[in-house]
Ligand SMILES: C[C@@]1(CC(=O)O)c2cc3[nH]c(cc4nc(cc5[nH]c(cc(n2)[C@H]1CCC(=O)O)[C@@](C)(CC(=O)O)[C@@H]5CCC(=O)O)C(CC(=O)O)=C4CCC(=O)O)c(CCC(=O)O)c3CC(=O)O
């Protein structure tokens with residue numbers, strides 16, 4: 001199956017996780033990291049989900065799934081251990097144009113969740129299109145080692161520079177040339193040597209000479 005990879009903005013949007021087991025907990029945590037407005041619907045929940053509820057990071061509805069609980073959702077994750085319930089959730093969402101991820105059925109999902117690593121604003125997501133989540137996780141762990149803190153710092157500098165470049169280089173082709181070349185310079189090496197100020201100075205002087 002061909003899937004279209006996107007980065008979704010869930011900030012303050014109603015996202016519902018049905019079920020409260022370990023898989024539900026993982027999905028809750030990743031949604032929370034993206035500032036979603038989270039509801040968990042489940043008679044039972046893990047200790048960690050309970051803590052999040054106590055600290056008011058999420059809302060817990062201690063009940064079994066019912067369609068009226070999700071009708072106004074932006075996104076739903078069907079994470080119960082009951083295939084029939086998960087399928088019912090999927091059907092309801094499909095009919096009502098709600099994004100739905102079903103943890104035990106790719107066929108009933110209109111999106112699946114990638115294994116993702118973050119280094120500041122650098123986000124790398126890995127998908128195996130459902131063939132091996134364990135491999136997706138392994139590759140993600142490898143990428144974490146390869147793309148360490150220095151890339152986060154590099155991206156911070158590049159982000160700041162981007163605004164300056166837009167204001168100072170009016171020609172679009174020249175801007176593209178600058179953006180493409182700057183990442184091939186020694187900036188990353190300087191950051192690795194903890195010479196961040198020098199790295200910033202080099203980028204600026206390069207910009208001025210452009
Ligand atoms: C289709 C998909 C739907 C979805 O959930 O979105 C799905 C489905 C299923 N996963 C199952 C098992 C496991 N899932 C994990 C881990 C993760 N699973 C995630 C995603 C996805 N899992 C989607 C496909 C993603 C892709 O491949 O591109 C990750 C990446 C993201 C996340 O969930 O946050 C997260 C890594 C988190 C991280 O970053 O570390 C592990 C490993 C572990 O826990 O260590 C195992 C055990 C080992 C194994 O099975 O590989 C089973 C039960 C199989 C059975 O019956 O035995 C099903 C159901 C089925 O296959 O039908």
Ligand SMILES: NC(=O)C1=CN([C@@H]2O[C@H](COP(=O)(O)OP(=O)(O)OC[C@H]3O[C@@H](n4cnc5c(N)ncnc54)[C@H](O)[C@@H]3O)[C@@H](O)[C@H]2O)C=CC1
Nearest residue numbers: 019020021022023024041042043044064065080081103104
């Ligand atoms: N997508 C993924 O990454 C993975 C998926 N799986 C699949 O996911 C299934 C569930 O995983 P776990 O979290 O370990 O299950 P679990 O058994 O720990 O938790 C199930 C949860 O569903 C709740 N629940 C059951 N019926 C419900 C209902 N009618 N309404 C609301 N909540 C209800 C229960 O109270 C419980 O909190 C597994 O059986 C497996 O098939 C397993 C591993 C990873």
